Amino acid sequence: MDESSKTIIRKQTKVIVLLFFIILLLIVSLVIINFRTRESSSICGVKSEPEWVCGTDNLQRQTLLNNIPKAIAQTQIHGNYERGEKLFKQNCAVCHTTTDQLITGPGLKNIFNRVPTHQVTWLKNYILNYEKVKRSKDAYALSLSKKYDQLAMTIFEDLLSNEEVEDIIFYLAVF
Numbered sequence: 001m002d003e004s005s006k007t008i009i010r011k012q013t014k015v016i017v018l019l020f021f022i023i024l025l026l027i028v029s030l031v032i033i034n035f036r037t038r039e040s041s042s043i044c045g046v047k048s049e050p051e052w053v054c055g056t057d058n059l060q061r062q063t064l065l066n067n068i069p070k071a072i073a074q075t076q077i078h079g080n081y082e083r084g085e086k087l088f089k090q091n092c093a094v095c096h097t098t099t100d101q102l103i104t105g106p107g108l109k110n111i112f113n114r115v116p117t118h119q120v121t122w123l124k125n126y127i128l129n130y131e132k133v134k135r136s137k138d139a140y141a142l143s144l145s146k147k148y149d150q151l152a153m154t155i156f157e158d159l160l161s162n163e164e165v166e167d168i169i170f171y172l173a174v175f
C-alpha cells in the first residue's frame with residue numbers, strides 16, 4: 001500500500017470514530033430525555049396518585065399524600081380531595097385561607113383542633129348554616145361570632161350538597 005492510500009484510510013478511520021461518538025452521544029441524550037418525560041408523567045399520569053398532586057413540588061406533594069390516611073382517620077370520610085379542593089376554591093377561598101392568615105374569615109389551618117368534639121358533624125352543620133348553630137347557643141359558634149364581630153359567613157344550605165360539604169371537610173383535614 002502506498003503512502004497516499006494509507007493517509008486516506010487513516011482519515012476514513014478518524015471520520016468513522018467521530019461518527020461513532022456522535023451517534024453514541026445522540027443515543028445517550030435520547031435515553032436521558034425519555035427518562036425525564038417518564039418521570040414527569042409518573043407524577044401527573046399515574047392512576048394511583050390523585051391528579052391534584054400534579055404541579056406541586058415533590059416535598060409538598062409527598063407531605064399532602066402522607067396526610068390522606070390521617071384525614072380519613074380523623075374524618076371517617078373517604079372524601080374526594082380534588083373535588084373538595086375545587087369546591088373550596090369556588091366557595092370558601094374568597095374569605096378563608098388554608099393557612100393561619102385571616103382574610104374576611106379566619107384561616108382554616110388546624111381547624112379540627114379548635115372546633116367542638118364530633119368535629120365533622122359540627123363542621124357540616126356550621127358550613128351548611130352557621131346561623132342555625134349560633135341560634136342553638138353553641139358556645140364555640142357564639143365565641144366566633146363575638147370574635148369576628150362585623151363579619152358574616154355565607155349560608156350554604158341551598159348552595160352545596162351534603163356530599164360536597166363532606167369533600168370540603170376532607171380537603172381541610174389534609175392540611
Ligand code: HEC
Nearest residue numbers: 091092095104105106127144145148149151152153154168
Ligand atoms: C363571605 C365570607 C365567607 C365565606 C364565603 C365563607 N366563610 Fe366561613 N367564615 C366567615 C366568617 C366571617 C367566619 C367567622 C364566623 C362569624 O363571624 O360568626 C367564618 C367561620 C368559619 C369557620 C369556623 C372558623 C374557626 O376558626 O373555627 C369555618 C370552619 C368556616 N367558616 C368554613 C367555611 C367553608 C368551608 C366555606 C366554604 C364552603 C366558608 N367558610 C365560606 C366568612 C366566610
